[in-house]
Amino acid sequence: QVQLVESGGGEVQAGGSLRLSCAASGRTFSTYGMGWFRQASGKERAFVAAIKWSGGNTYYADSVKGRFTISGDNAKNMVYLEMNSLQPEDTAVYYCAVKKRVGSYYSIQPYDHWGQGTQVTVSS
Numbered sequence: 594q595v596q597l598v599e600s601g602g603g604e605v606q607a608g609g610s611l612r613l614s615c616a617a618s619g620r621t622f623s624t625y626g627m628g629w630f631r632q633a634s635g636k637e638r639a640f641v642a643a644i645k646w647s648g649g650n651t652y653y654a655d656s657v658k659g660r661f662t663i664s665g666d667n668a669k670n671m672v673y674l675e676m677n678s679l680q681p682e683d684t685a686v687y688y689c690a691v692k693k694r695v696g697s698y699y700s701i702q703p704y705d706h707w708g709q710g711t712q713v714t715v716s717s
Contacts, residue, residue, distance in 0.1 A: 595619040595706035599689050602711030609715070610677045615689030615708060617670040625692040627665055627672040628652075628704055631685035631713075638688065642674060643698040652698040657683075679715045686710040 601613040615627065628643035642663040643652045651663050660679075665672035672689055688710045696703030 595621055595691055597689050597691065597706055597708035599687065599708040599711040602687060602713045604714040604716065605679055607680055607715055607717050609679050610675070611679065611713060613674040613676065613687055613689075613711060613713075615672045615674075617672075617689075617691060617706075621670045621691070623693075625695075625703070626698065628690050628692060628698065629663060629672070629674045629687060630690060630701065630704075631683075631687045632710075633682075633685040636685075638701060640699050640701065641687070643692065644672060645692075645698065654699075676713070679713075681715045681717045684713060684715050686712050 596618045599615045626645040629641040630638050631641050632638040640654050644663045644665045646667045660677050662675040689708050690704035691706045692703050693705045694703040
């Protein structure tokens with residue numbers, strides 16, 4: 594099994610920044626990459642960003658492109674999400690997950706082993 598622990602969430606004012614971290618432990622080998630998703634109250638969980646371990650390709654939702662940056666260290670089983678210019682619509686619980694199956698990095702289906710989530714609240 595893989596265990597994921599997110600940290601770094603909090604409350605900030607619009608325009609502010611936060612850096613989320615996700616630590617993976619357990620059977621972390623043979624993964625394609627890692628991703629961040631978010632779930633706002635009353636909405637479905639949605640893709641935010643992902644990183645592919647082989648080659649370091651990164652993928653972003655249109656809504657965060659240019660404001661968020663994903664990075665990671667496969668050897669340390671860590672992934673980060675630098676979030677700048679935060680807006681109230683970014684308010685959500687943010688989850689990291691491991692991409693264990695073939696499929697689109699933008700889709701939730703190939704991901705597994707979700708963390709417990711970390712709350713990000715952006716006030717206007």
